[in-house]
Amino acid sequence: MSTRREAVKQALNHSTGFRSAQDLYADLRAEGSKIGLTTVYRALQNLHDSGEVDVLRTDDGEAVYRACATESHHHHLVCRGCGKAVEVEGPAVEKWAESIGAQHGFTEVTHTVEVFGTCAECAAACREGSGKRT
Amino acid sequence: MSTRREAVKQALNHSTGFRSAQDLYADLRAEGSKIGLTTVYRALQNLHDSGEVDVLRTDDGEAVYRACATESHHHHLVCRGCGKAVEVEGPAVEKWAESIGAQHGFTEVTHTVEVFGTCAECAAACREGSGKRT
DNA sequence: CCGAAAATGAAAATGATTGTCAAAAAGTGT
DNA sequence: ACACTTTTTGACAATCATTTTCATTTTCGG
Numbered sequence: 001m002s003t004r005r006e007a008v009k010q011a012l013n014h015s016t017g018f019r020s021a022q023d024l025y026a027d028l029r030a031e032g033s034k035i036g037l038t039t040v041y042r043a044l045q046n047l048h049d050s051g052e053v054d055v056l057r058t059d060d061g062e063a064v065y066r067a068c069a070t071e072s073h074h075h076h077l078v079c080r081g082c083g084k085a086v087e088v089e090g091p092a093v094e095k096w097a098e099s100i101g102a103q104h105g106f107t108e109v110t111h112t113v114e115v116f117g118t119c120a121e122c123a124a125a126c127r128e129g130s131g132k133r134t
Numbered sequence: 135m136s137t138r139r140e141a142v143k144q145a146l147n148h149s150t151g152f153r154s155a156q157d158l159y160a161d162l163r164a165e166g167s168k169i170g171l172t173t174v175y176r177a178l179q180n181l182h183d184s185g186e187v188d189v190l191r192t193d194d195g196e197a198v199y200r201a202c203a204t205e206s207h208h209h210h211l212v213c214r215g216c217g218k219a220v221e222v223e224g225p226a227v228e229k230w231a232e233s234i235g236a237q238h239g240f241t242e243v244t245h246t247v248e249v250f251g252t253c254a255e256c257a258a259a260c261r262e263g264s265g266k267r268t
Numbered sequence: 269c270c271g272a273a274a275a276t277g278a279a280a281a282t283g284a285t286t287g288t289c290a291a292a293a294a295g296t297g298t
Numbered sequence: 299a300c301a302c303t304t305t306t307t308g309a310c311a312a313t314c315a316t317t318t319t320c321a322t323t324t325t326c327g328g
Binding site: 057061062063077079086088090092093096097100101104105106107108109110111112113114115116117118119120123 | 191195196197211213220222224226227230231234235238239240241242243244245246247248249250251252253254257
């Protein structure tokens, strides 16, 4: 429904990587929107509740969001340089998690799996001198 | 060296699960220590830097720590009821993560993997009526 | 015991996130 | 268009974990 929520979704769609609420707020304001920070947070909560965006925590505890292409269960390969994220699947991991849980008598088993690395572009940028960011 | 740091390490050893800095501070004060909150945070940073404790983030962004038995790379199976954690290994997962990274041209690949579930005790406690906590 | 360096902790600062609440917007039936 | 209810919005204050600051205390080598 709401326009604001759509605006946030859009802003998220324009990025290949994970963005924080504060990032998105800055982006939207930069392009002229009069949206408030509170609304960005609320929109992200909604979008997450309805499963339209994925969320994860950075090392320093900040929540970052991403609009993912697939609805189905997946994980991410995230570049720690530019933040770019690739959606990946790992059937083997799913089975492993289930099995580990079962072995120890745990039920309702879920898991969080994220893979981090330096993407080819960032590695190249870093190697060729300055270490600039894209 | 420092006594305070040892105290924090001890407090951590007494728990089977992950504890937050605030939890540990409360524990230590409860048993009569005059330690300050700041020192608990500093001790945990040190312990983490030296690899003596593992850290992860709860869903609401709080950092929680655990003194692990093994020095080697491992993951955790955590009970979302009582917080109890079991150290587990997943060679298959390590290989998968490496391979996924390589496939997409990523280098210096690392990963975070945590498995959550309800342990047998908590499931039983929940089933037998009240849903009490241990 | 003396002084330098490290450790400590109280209180203030930071920064993300959430709560409050009144104003603005969107609907709804007339 | 109109009065009226419901939802959405956003400025601002409040929360809460974590970090900084800084003066004091402790630890140690000599």
